[in-house]
Amino acid sequence: MELQGRTWKFGSDVDTDAIIPARYLNTSDPAELAKHCMEDADPAFPEKVKPGEIIVAGKNFGCGSSREHAPIAIKAAGISCIIAKTFARIFYRNAFNIGLPIFEAPEAAEEINEGDEVAVDAGTGIITNKTTGKTYQATPVPLFMQQIIASGGLINYVAERVNKECTK
Amino acid sequence: MPMTITEKILANHAGKEHVVPGELINARVDFVLANDITAPVAIREFEKIGVADVFDRERVTLVPDHFTPNKDIKSAEQALLVKNFSRQYGLTNYFEIGRMGIEHCLLPEQGLVGPGDLVIGADSHTCTYGGLGAFSTGVGSTDLAAAMALGETWLKVPESIKFEFTGELQPWVSGKDLILYTIGDIGVDGALYRSMEFTGPAIENLSIESRLTMCNMAIEAGAKNGIVAPDAITRAYVEGRCKRPYQFYQSDPDASYVKVYQYDVSKIEPQVAIPHLPENSRPVGAAGNVEIDQVVIGSCTNGRMEDLRVAAKLLQGKKVHKNVRMVIFPGTQEIYLQALREGLIEIFVMAGGAVSTPTCGPCLGGHMGILAKGERAVATTNRNFVGRMGHPESEVYLANPAVAAASAILGRIAAPGEVE
Numbered sequence: 001m002e003l004q005g006r007t008w009k010f011g012s013d014v015d016t017d018a019i020i021p022a023r024y025l026n027t028s029d030p031a032e033l034a035k036h037c038m039e040d041a042d043p044a045f046p047e048k049v050k051p052g053e054i055i056v057a058g059k060n061f062g063c064g065s066s067r068e069h070a071p072i073a074i075k076a077a078g079i080s081c082i083i084a085k086t087f088a089r090i091f092y093r094n095a096f097n098i099g100l101p102i103f104e105a106p107e108a109a110e111e112i113n114e115g116d117e118v119a120v121d122a123g124t125g126i127i128t129n130k131t132t133g134k135t136y137q138a139t140p141v142p143l144f145m146q147q148i149i150a151s152g153g154l155i156n157y158v159a160e161r162v163n164k165e166c167t168k
Numbered sequence: 169m170p171m172t173i174t175e176k177i178l179a180n181h182a183g184k185e186h187v188v189p190g191e192l193i194n195a196r197v198d199f200v201l202a203n204d205i206t207a208p209v210a211i212r213e214f215e216k217i218g219v220a221d222v223f224d225r226e227r228v229t230l231v232p233d234h235f236t237p238n239k240d241i242k243s244a245e246q247a248l249l250v251k252n253f254s255r256q257y258g259l260t261n262y263f264e265i266g267r268m269g270i271e272h273c274l275l276p277e278q279g280l281v282g283p284g285d286l287v288i289g290a291d292s293h294t295c296t297y298g299g300l301g302a303f304s305t306g307v308g309s310t311d312l313a314a315a316m317a318l319g320e321t322w323l324k325v326p327e328s329i330k331f332e333f334t335g336e337l338q339p340w341v342s343g344k345d346l347i348l349y350t351i352g353d354i355g356v357d358g359a360l361y362r363s364m365e366f367t368g369p370a371i372e373n374l375s376i377e378s379r380l381t382m383c384n385m386a387i388e389a390g391a392k393n394g395i396v397a398p399d400a401i402t403r404a405y406v407e408g409r410c411k412r413p414y415q416f417y418q419s420d421p422d423a424s425y426v427k428v429y430q431y432d433v434s435k436i437e438p439q440v441a442i443p444h445l446p447e448n449s450r451p452v453g454a455a456g457n458v459e460i461d462q463v464v465i466g467s468c469t470n471g472r473m474e475d476l477r478v479a480a481k482l483l484q485g486k487k488v489h490k491n492v493r494m495v496i497f498p499g500t501q502e503i504y505l506q507a508l509r510e511g512l513i514e515i516f517v518m519a520g521g522a523v524s525t526p527t528c529g530p531c532l533g534g535h536m537g538i539l540a541k542g543e544r545a546v547a548t549t550n551r552n553f554v555g556r557m558g559h560p561e562s563e564v565y566l567a568n569p570a571v572a573a574a575s576a577i578l579g580r581i582a583a584p585g586e587v588e
């Protein structure tokens with residue numbers, strides 16, 4: 001799967017309160033959450049983001065709360081993937097579980113500028129900055145997470161397992 | 169093969185003799201939890217799996233603590249979903265308002281989690297129970313839904329970092345200061361994906377409350393879990409309280425750590441973490457002259473008896489500064505009642521403070537004490553991110569209950585010694 005879009009750049013330690021402030025968590029409706037995506041980091045973000053665009057950030061992206069509303073809001077806002085130096089642990093797992101592609105690529109995260117046109121090969125983790133022509137390799141995804149992706153998310157993965165056990 | 173306490177608990181729950189850092193395991197969980205924000209998403213995902221029941225109705229609990237007592241209609245609907253699910257699946261533990269508490273104060277108090285347990289919760293501060301010698305960690309709602317169905321979860325065995333604390337605590341210094349100091353030293357991603365093991369003579373003398381506070385904030389350094397080896401202090405707390413058998417694990421003396429930090433606590437003063445990251449900690453005296461509008465004492469970090477007693481000690485016979493509103497949130501109904509019995513509630517009210525029923529309330533900018541643009545709060549909570557307690561241009565300063573109480577009295581960030 002090839003993901004391609006213009007990039008939005010954020011700094012380090014972008015926390016889940018910046019991604020989706022708790023004041024909007026009295027709902028879990030993805031479309032509602034998308035309206036406030038990244039609002040406390042950049043109030044105009046929900047207005048300006050377009051489908052397919054890519055977030056590029058520094059270290060520890062998604063630190064703070066375990067709220068799955070954070071990757072849900074980003075996905076529902078139309079962001080195709082996130083490239084960061086590192087991700088916070090719970091956010092990392094959540095993003096995979098809900099099917100939001102994320103890539104750890106410190107050099108790419110450092111060098112890509114806001115507004116660059118970037119393409120990512122989700123299978124190989126190869127990131128191409130079409131604006132500068134430079135390519136990068138993202139850190140490989142652990143095998144079991146690849147299996148989760150192959151099943152189409154954690155719930156499908158578990159459902160497959162449960163059904164197998166029932167028919168045994 | 170020598171192992172750390174975290175590795176031993178994980179090995180045991182994966183049915184293995186040994187585990188090593190980096191290894192992926194499928195582990196049995198002893199207890200799982202979610203709250204009124206994360207449970208609705210977990211319930212939705214759980215129902216997609218197509219199982220008839222949760223893995224064990226005594227070991228799943230959904231605590232309505234974030235936007236409760238319901239702050240608006242949407243919150244009420246989320247809480248109702250939690251209640252209906254709990255009924256429908258016959259969950260043994262459901263905590264209605266009036267019997268409820270903040271999840272991470274409530275579960276240890278009610279003996280639902282104990283030493284040696286493996287607990288996952290759809291709340292990042294699930295790591296709190298490491299204070300009892302459990303492995304506990306926060307996950308998202310989908311991970312939780314899978315665990316609710318299977319009673320198992322996938323985990324990567326974390327590398328461990330050892331933090332050794334020696335020396336005598338200075339007056340008014342508690343677990344909160346040790347953890348703020350530590351995060352200030354290593355940074356908000358200083359323990360990313362790793363286990364933080366707190367050891368040393370100063371930890372051995374630390375109360376259960378302070379240990380829970382320290383492990384509560386392990387996530388604030390990016391850690392997977394925080395943990396303190398259980399001992400006689402732990403035993404005194406869990407005996408007669410824990411509803412399930414528990415097990416004490418200790419790290420082997422020759423267990424391996426990726427890093428070891430050593431701190432002399434006698435050099436650590438009461439800390440304040442200035443906006444907007446918990447790593448911005450410094451001695452309270454170095455915070456400068458910061459006038460404040462609000463003081464919040466409570467939360468899953470510092471809403472326990474020890475915390476309320478310390479605050480009351482300073483507030484007794486004093487008044488909250490005329491420019492400040494002080495709100496106090498006991499962690500659970502039992503803590504509330506005990507504080508009432510000890511006369512602490514009267515001290516808070518006489519001082520001009522507002523005492524609330526247990527709730528997360530202002531800690532996450534939910535309700536019951538939201539900050540306006542430009543307002544500043546001193547809070548005993550665990551996060552001072554942008555917009556955490558209200559307007560994106562408000563500010564939160566993190567501190568222990570003694571600093572919070574002193575600041576409430578003086579109307580600015582103050583050291584406890586200034587009002588003693």
Ligand code: SF4
Binds near residue numbers: 291527528
């Ligand atoms: S008190 Fe604050 S940190 Fe603790 S569970 Fe509630 S919202 Fe989260």
